[in-house]
Amino acid sequence: MTTQDIIRALNETFELKAEVLHGNQIRVSMHKKQVAPVLLYLKNQWGFIHLDHVSCVDWIEENVFELVYIVYRPQDQLTVLVKTKIHREHPEMENMEGFWPHMRTYQREIREMFGIEFPGFEAPREFILEGWEEIPPMRRDFDTRGYVKRTYTTRPGREDAWSVREYITRRTGEKLPDFARKYSRD
């Protein structure tokens, strides 16, 4: 029942290469069609009965979204990070609302904030935002500063606020990578 057992079991059952992140964290990456079987296997066979979190990362340089499902076993505080990458153009992920009840909340949030569709998922579309008409706001190609300038009026007096990222590069002599400049907020 140690981390090595789980890594070996994942390798034998699904031919996945898992690795130990820290002492009691295991990370494993896979194709998106394997996520549902792996999560069910971990839940039913290995006692990972708790879904900690579902998070989404926008890797705009690689043109993918990365979804991370974090499951947890309370007996020995063991955590498994199940990672998958999905294409950014028509992002779709399997609907897994039946696995854990609170999966609905995470899926609703990811659908609203990143625009990832879950076919067959029939929760109300509006969750945190109200009357949102732009592209999903947590995507990195959403122009936050431009939207703020268009929508809100600010009091004068913040013009001397410096861009933190540029200030650090200037002070340390670091060269700002192109992608950082392209998608930085200034």
Place this chain on the structure above:
Amino acid sequence: MSETKDIRIITRPTKEQIRQAQIDFAPRCTAAGRVNDKETQKMVQYILNFARKHSLFLLAYGTGCGAIEIPATLTSRYDAERLGIRGAATPRQADVLMITGYLSTKTLKRVIRVYEQMQDPKYVVAFGSCTINGGMYFDSYNTIKALDRYIPVDVYIAGCMPRPEAVLKGFAKLQELIQNGNAGNGECYRKNLDWYRANQQKVIKNWDFPDEYNW
């Protein structure tokens, strides 16, 4: 037995005496015709303002992280009730609407509804840097930056976040304004409703307010 009795002879007053007494002792604020007297107005206003500034009912409604300072202000350590500041349960019973911290556009809609339900005179105290100029949310897609574009504000309390001493200072300033007759912007809001509505509709996309309020 010679006992002298003090006998007071009571005579009926004449009609003229009665008329004179009616004029002399008439209460000043009834139909005797002195209601619009300037001095009376000033005195009544002074008493009203004095009473209002010492009984500020604060609506128990917190919007952002600053709401955590309100229990500290109201409870035994700083004890705002000695200044007449205490909580009220519903907007119709409250005098003061306190915007504690950042205001997302979703909450702004509720705040406007709450503000319009409050009875006159009503005061707005904006709390924290976020209400003044966005604070640390100055480039957030979801929070408003200047509160007085959407509802009129009486007192701003700067700080991120202001401690209970600063909150009490803000309330002292509000009491000063009330005593001088400079607080309470419900009239101004009604007069400039078009400007406020235009600003509100620019931010709130799913606008489903009733067309008219009977204030």
